Amino acid sequence: MKSAITVGGATNWFVDRNIFSSADIYQQELERIFRRAWLYVGHESQIPNVGDFFLTKMGEDSMILTRDQEGKPRVMLNSCRHRGMKVCRYDEGNTKLFYCPYHAWSYGLDGRLVGLPAQKESYDASFDKSKWGLVQVAQVATFKGTIWATWDPNAPPFEEYLGGAADALRVGLGPWDAGDGEVEVISGVQKWIIPANWKIVAENCAGDTLHDISHRSVDLARIGPGEGVGRRDPFGKLYLTHHREGHGLLYEKFDIHAPREHYSSSPETAAYFQMTWKKRVERLGERAGNAPVLGNIFPSSGFHVGQPRTIVAAHPRGPNETELWRVFLVDKAAPPAVKDFLRRYYISYAGPAGMTEQDDMENWAYATEACGGTGRSLQFHYGAAMGQSHQDPLIPGNVSDQFWSEQNARQLYTRWQQFMDAKSWDDLRFEDAR
Amino acid sequence: MKSAITVGGATNWFVDRNIFSSADIYQQELERIFRRAWLYVGHESQIPNVGDFFLTKMGEDSMILTRDQEGKPRVMLNSCRHRGMKVCRYDEGNTKLFYCPYHAWSYGLDGRLVGLPAQKESYDASFDKSKWGLVQVAQVATFKGTIWATWDPNAPPFEEYLGGAADALRVGLGPWDAGDGEVEVISGVQKWIIPANWKIVAENCAGDTLHDISHRSVDLARIGPGEGVGRRDPFGKLYLTHHREGHGLLYEKFDIHAPREHYSSSPETAAYFQMTWKKRVERLGERAGNAPVLGNIFPSSGFHVGQPRTIVAAHPRGPNETELWRVFLVDKAAPPAVKDFLRRYYISYAGPAGMTEQDDMENWAYATEACGGTGRSLQFHYGAAMGQSHQDPLIPGNVSDQFWSEQNARQLYTRWQQFMDAKSWDDLRFEDAR
Amino acid sequence: MKSAITVGGATNWFVDRNIFSSADIYQQELERIFRRAWLYVGHESQIPNVGDFFLTKMGEDSMILTRDQEGKPRVMLNSCRHRGMKVCRYDEGNTKLFYCPYHAWSYGLDGRLVGLPAQKESYDASFDKSKWGLVQVAQVATFKGTIWATWDPNAPPFEEYLGGAADALRVGLGPWDAGDGEVEVISGVQKWIIPANWKIVAENCAGDTLHDISHRSVDLARIGPGEGVGRRDPFGKLYLTHHREGHGLLYEKFDIHAPREHYSSSPETAAYFQMTWKKRVERLGERAGNAPVLGNIFPSSGFHVGQPRTIVAAHPRGPNETELWRVFLVDKAAPPAVKDFLRRYYISYAGPAGMTEQDDMENWAYATEACGGTGRSLQFHYGAAMGQSHQDPLIPGNVSDQFWSEQNARQLYTRWQQFMDAKSWDDLRFEDAR
Amino acid sequence: MSTPMTGPMNGQDKLAHLLLMREIEDFLYREADLLDEREFNAWLELFSDDIRYWMPIRKNLSFKNRERDISGDHETAWFDDNRKTLQSRVNQIMTGVHWAEEPLSRVSHLISNIRIEGEYRDVEGAEILVKSHFLVHRNRMETETAFLAGRRHDTLRRVGSSFKICKRKIIIDQTTLTVKNLSFFF
Amino acid sequence: MSTPMTGPMNGQDKLAHLLLMREIEDFLYREADLLDEREFNAWLELFSDDIRYWMPIRKNLSFKNRERDISGDHETAWFDDNRKTLQSRVNQIMTGVHWAEEPLSRVSHLISNIRIEGEYRDVEGAEILVKSHFLVHRNRMETETAFLAGRRHDTLRRVGSSFKICKRKIIIDQTTLTVKNLSFFF
C-alpha cells in the first residue's frame, strides 16, 4: 500500500486519517498485523490448574486459553471444526473436554478431536481425527506471568519480538519488592466496547505525554492514593523510550535516597509499599531508581506498572470500534487490605468507570469520528520533538530528550507501516536480533 | 466463481465458511438463487376469497399475494411504479384496490394501474398505463394448498422443479387421512429475525440427523404430545433422501399393522389420529408406512409433516441475518379441541418460543458467527457417510444407507454451487425432466 | 458515471432507483455535490455578536459557524488539526477560543492556531502555526439573513449560483411587509434523523405538487391557522418554476385587491398580517400578488415562505439516512403573541411532530426502502407534464403550464447528473452568468 | 415526603395522603392504557381546556449554561399544543388516512417514579404538581422501533372525583431525535 | 380508581384497598425477582394449575380492523402454555443443556403501571384483573441484547394470604420479533 505516513521538514510528520476509518485497511490490519504479531492473551494466575480455561480474544476471534494435561498453556480458536459452533461458551472454568452443543464433537484440553458421534457408522477409516482438532495458534509464550500467542509460525520468539522492551515488562510485571514472589490478576476482567479505532488506544498506551492536560478534572478532583495528590502520587523525572519493534514506553528516574510517601491515604498500603520499596532498593540498588511506568507492546497490548497496575488489550472490532479488556494486578503476597485498597483505587482510575480513562475515551472516540467525512482526506500531526533522542545506560531504547514528544507514536506508525508493507516476517525481523 | 466446495477422499467434503459471511456472495445469491428459484409464498387458505391479500416475501422484497377477480393467486412486488412507496401496508385483508399513499396511483387486484391523479392534465396520450402496473413475478403455482412463485420466466414448471420431492409434498401437505379434505393454516404467521445465514437454516430443514443430540434438553424435559415421550412420538425407521434439484428430505418407514399410540396425552387428538390413521391405511395400504417427515425445498422453504406440522420460509436479510416466517397447518375438518391441542404443541416446539427450535437457533447463530474473522479462511466439514445411498421402491430419491449422514447438506451445497455458476436456467434444467 | 436518467417519449422520464440506495454513488455525492455546492449553514440572527458560535453541518461534517473579531461569519471544520478531536462541543454559545480537550491546541475565532502546549520545547522554529488553523470553507456568503458556504474555491459567487432563484429567496426571506425589518430564527433547531435518501427530501422541497393528496388527513383534521381551513389558508393560483442551476420553486399569484383573511383563528396574528400585507402592497404594488411559496436550493436546502415559514437543511448520512435540521422564522418586529401563535402553528405543521410532515416522511422512508432488493434494477417515474413550461414576466424561471407537473424534480435530477459527471465547476458554470 | 398543606398529618390525613397517591397513580396508569389501547378521544378527555402539552427541545451547552439546555417558553419545541391542536392530532389519526400512523403504531407507555412535588391541597380546583418518568416504546410496520425516555411534569387539577391534566411538560433526553417522527403521544 | 364491590368505601375499606394494592405490587415484584434470580421452580409456584400463559402475536391491519391486531384465542401465538408446558420450560432450563439458555441469560423485568381493572372482591378464590406494563431486558453471551416492551393482563386468584396467577395475557408491541428466541419469561 501507499505509505500512510508523510515526513517533511523538522516538524512535519503526518499520518493519513483514513487509516483510522477505512474498512479495507482495517481488513488488511487483521491479516497483516493481528495474524502476525504476538498478542497478550492472559495471565498464568487465571489458569493455575490443569483443565482451567479462560476465554480470550485475538483480533476479532474468540480464543480458548487453557492449561493442558502437561500443564502447558494452550491457545485455540473457539470454533468447532465441524460446523463452527463455539465449543466453549463460559468465560472461565475447569473442564476435561470442550464439548460442541451442535453435533457433539468433543475436544481435549490439547485441542485434539476426541469424540465424534457415529464415527464408526458414518466416517470412513480414512477419516483422520488428528487433523480435525481445534485450530491452534502457531506459538505460545509466557513471560513473567503473562501469556502471549501468535498465529504466525515465522514470527520470532517472543523475547526477540519484545526486543528492548523486555526489560520494562520484566521489571514492571514483577512484584514490588523485585523478588521472586508472584503477581496475580484480581479475579475478573473488565470488558467494554468503545467507538474508537484500536490504534488511537495503542498510541495512548505507548506514552502520549502531551495529553496529560486532558486529565485536569481528575487532577483537580484529587482522586489519587495519597493525601493532596492529583490523580497519582508524584513521579520522578519521566522519559519516553521506544524500540524499533514498535513498542513505546515511559520510564521514570528518581533519587532512591529521597523519601517516598506513596499511598499516604491508606496506612496499610503505604506501609506495604515502604516495606517492598526498601527490599527493592536492597535488591536493585541504583537501578531501582529507573523504573518503567507504562507502555504498549506492538500492536495493542498496553500496561501500567503502578498507578494503576493493569494490563489492557485493545481488540479491534472494525475501524470505528475497539473492545477493551482490562485486568488489574496485585502482589499475591500483599495483605488483603492492601489488595482491596488498590483494587478500589485502580477501578476508580481506569476502566469505563475510571475517572481518568473516561476522559481519554472521550478524546479517542471523537478523534476516530474525525477520520470520516472530510477527514478522510486530512492528516493527523505527529511532529512534536522530532529527532531528539539519546541512549541512556539504564533505560533501554531511544530515550527522548523532551518529555513533550510524539516519538513513541511515530515509532508505532512506522512499525505499523512496515507490517502493512511486509510480505512476511522475513521482511520484519531484525537480522542482528536472531 | 471459484467453487466453494472441496471434495477429496472418502471423508473429505468441505464448504468454505466465507460463503456464510461474504457480503459479495450474499448479493450474488439474491440474484442467482432468489431471483431464479421457486419460493414458497403462502397458502391458499390465507386468501380464500377474491380480493383477499396477504403480504409475503421473496428474497428481501415485500410481495403482495392476492386473489384476483378470476380467483387466481397473484404475486406482485409491493412497490408503487411511480416513486416506489409500498402500496400495501397491511399484513392481510381484503380490498378492491391497492392505493398508494404518496401520490395516489392505484392498482387493481391483478396489479394493473387503474388510477392516476391528473392523468388527463399531465400525462400525454402516449402514456401507456398497461406498462405501469405492479411488477409481477414470472410464474405462480399452487400445489396441495401451498402457493409458490418465481421471478424467472425460464424457470421450469413447479412440478419439474420439485422433481422427486413432489411425492413428499403431495403426501405431507395433505390431510392425515390421505383423503380429499383440506388443510389450513392456523391464522397468523410467526415472523422473527435471527442472526444466522439462511443456508444454515436450509441445511437444518433438509435433514441434519446428526444434530439430534443437540435437543437433549427437550428430550429430557419430555415436551412431546404423548405420555412419557421425549419431544415427539416415536418414529419408525428414518431415511434421508435427496434429489438432484437440491431438495433434501427425511422419511420414515414403519409397520402399518403395529399399534400407534400417538398424541396419548390428548384423548381427542389421539382419537382423531387413530381415526384418520385408519382411513389413511385403507386408502394407501402399505404405502402408508412410507411417510415423509420433513424436508427442504431448494433453496430455503422448509416443512415438517407431523410433529409439528409446519412450513417455514427462511428469507435472507444479509449474510448474517435471516427472517423466519413460520405457519402451522391443521386438517380443516379436525375438531376444535384437536386443532387447539395441536396449535399449542406446535408453538411450544417450534418458533422463537419453541423449546426445540430455540436450541437449533443457538447453534445456527454461532455457526454463522464462526464464518467471520479467522473463520473466513476455514472450511466446514460435511463428510459424514459419503457415497452411501441406494434407491428405494417407496422413497423417491437417493436414500441414505446411514441415518447419520450429511448427504442432504452435500446435495444442497452442490445445487447451490450450480445456481451460483449457472448463466441461466439453461444450465440448470435437467434434460430428462422437461 | 452512466447516466441515471432515461428519457424516452413524451411521458418517459425515469431515474434509476439505485441512486437512492447505492453506497458507492452516495460516496461520490459527498465529493461531487456536497463538497462543490453552496450549502445553507445558518442565519445571522443565530450569531448576532462577535464570538457567538453555532454548530452546523455540511454534508456529514460537523462545522463551526462563528462571528469573528471583524464581525464576519466564519465556517470551519470542527476538528482539531492535531489529532482530530472536536474543538467545539456545544450547539451554541459565545467564546474567545476554541479549545481542544485532547492536547489543548487552541484556535481563535478566525480559526487560527493560537495556542499549543510545549511549543517552544517540542516544535522546531520551522513549525508554521499559520498553516495549522482549523480547516476553512472556501467561500462564505450571506443573503437576506441566511448564511451559506461552499468547500469549492471555484464555485461561482452565491448569487450567480442562485441564478433566477435569488428573487424567491429575496422576497421569501424578508419580512412580511417587504420592508427593511429583520427576520429572525426562533431560538432552537429541530434536528432529527429519518430513514430516507436526501434526494427524496430535496425533491419534495422543490415542489412536488402531486403529493398534495397524501395530506388528506390534515386537510380533514383542519390544522390550519384559519377557521375552517384545511392545513393552510387558501393559496392563489400556484405555479411551479425551476432554474437551470437545479433549484425548484413554487409561486402563487393572486389578486391583491381581493380580501385576504389569513390567520383568522388568531386575532392578533390576523391583524398583524393585515397590517403588513397592506404595507407590502404599498411597497410592491402588483408584484405583491406574485409570491414565492416554497422551494429547494440545489442540492438540499429547502424553505417555506409562509405557512409555515421555515428553512430545512437535509444533511446526508448514508444512502438510507438523512438528518433534517429545521428552523422557523418570524418577523423580529412582530408582537410576542403573534410570534407565539406562529411558533405553535409551525411546529404543529412541520418537524417530527408536525402533522403534515409526518405523512411526508412516511412516504419518503418507504420510497427509499423500495430502492433496495429488486428495486435496484427498477426506475422511478417522473413523466408528469413534460415539456409544458413558459416564461412569466413576474415569475423567474421556467414556469409550468400544469400545476400537476414533475418538471422541478426533473430539473433537480438533471442538475444532479451534471454535478456527478462534471470534472470541476468549469463544467458546471453557465457562461452567460459570469 | 410530600405533605398536604394542612400542617402535621394526623391519622386521617395520612390515609388521605395515601389514597391520593394511589388515585394519582391509577389516573396516570389508566391514561397510559387509554393511549396504548388507542382510545384517543377518551384520552383527550383527561385534559383540561387550558392544557399546555409541551415538549421542549434539548441542547448541548457548556457546564455553566447547563440549566438552559431545555428550550424555554417561547423557543422552538417538539410539541407545544393546546386543547385544539391536541384534538387535531387525535382527529388526524381517526381519519384512517394519517399515513404515519396507518397502520397504527403499537405503543407501550411505562410510567414510573410518580411523586408529588411540593406541598399540596386536595380541594376542588386545586392543582398538584406530579412528576414522573416515562419510557415510551413504539413499534410499527415490520421492524420500526423506538425507545424514548425522559421525565414529565404534570399539573393535575382536582375536578370532582378525578383530575384534569392542565399542564404537561415532557423532558426528553435526546437532542437529535433518532426517531423519524413523533406521531404518538407522551 | 378501582374500588371493592362493597359500595362506598369507609375508612376501613380504604385501608384494605391500599393494603391490597401493596400486596399485589409486592407479589408481582417478588415474581420478577424470582425470575431475575433464576428461581424458576419457585416462580412456577405462583401460578395456578389452570394457568393460561398466553402471548398472542401482533399484526399490521388497517385502521378499521385495528382491534383485531392481537391474535385471538385459537390463532397462532408466541406462547400459549398451560401448567404442564410451563413446567417443561422450567425443566428444560434445569437440565443445564438447554443451549439457548446455557449460559443463562441475564434478565431484568421492569414492571410498572400496576392497577386493578374493574371492581373486585377480595375473598378466598375471588379473581382480580391486574394490568401492568413490562420492559424485559435480556442480555447473554457477549453482547446479545434485547429489550421487549408491552403490557400484561393478569388474573390473580386469592389463595389464603397470597395469590395464584390463573391467567396471564402478554401483549407485546413487536410484530416481527427482532430477538432470536423467547427462551425467557414475561
Place this chain on the structure above:
Amino acid sequence: MSTPMTGPMNGQDKLAHLLLMREIEDFLYREADLLDEREFNAWLELFSDDIRYWMPIRKNLSFKNRERDISGDHETAWFDDNRKTLQSRVNQIMTGVHWAEEPLSRVSHLISNIRIEGEYRDVEGAEILVKSHFLVHRNRMETETAFLAGRRHDTLRRVGSSFKICKRKIIIDQTTLTVKNLSFFF
C-alpha cells in the same frame, strides 16, 4: 408482603407500613430526580459516610456455577466506591472540564419494582433492605445513546425523618459493556 418485625399488624401498623413504603418510594424517586436534574452534591447527601456503592461485573458461567456469575466482594467490579471516591466523582463533574461529561449527559433513571426484602424495624438507625429495578437511559452529544437495565439492592438506614443509603449493590445485566463509559450514576 414485607412486614414489620412487631408480629401481626394491627390497623395502626398497617397504616405505618403503607406510609413507610410511600416514604421509601418518594425517597428513591427524589434521588433519581436529583441525578436527572444534575444536583449531584444534593444527591451525595443521601448517602451515609460509610456508603459502599458497588457495581460488580457479570460473567458467563456454566449452569452449575450460575450463582457465581456476579463478581464477589474482593473481585474486579465496575464501581466499588466509598464516600470519598463518590465525592471525587461529583467534584470531577463540577470542574466543568470532565470531558466525558462535558457537555453533560442527559439521563433518566426509571426506578421500579420497589419492595422491602425481609422483616424490618423502622426505628432510628435501623436498616431496611430495599430492592428495586432500574432502567438508566443516557443520551449525550448528538446521538450517543445507552440503555442499561438491572437491579439494585439498597440498604436504607433510618435517620430522623429520612434515610441514608448505606449500601448500594447494582447488578447490571451486561457482561461486556456496550457503553463507552460509566460517567453517570445508578
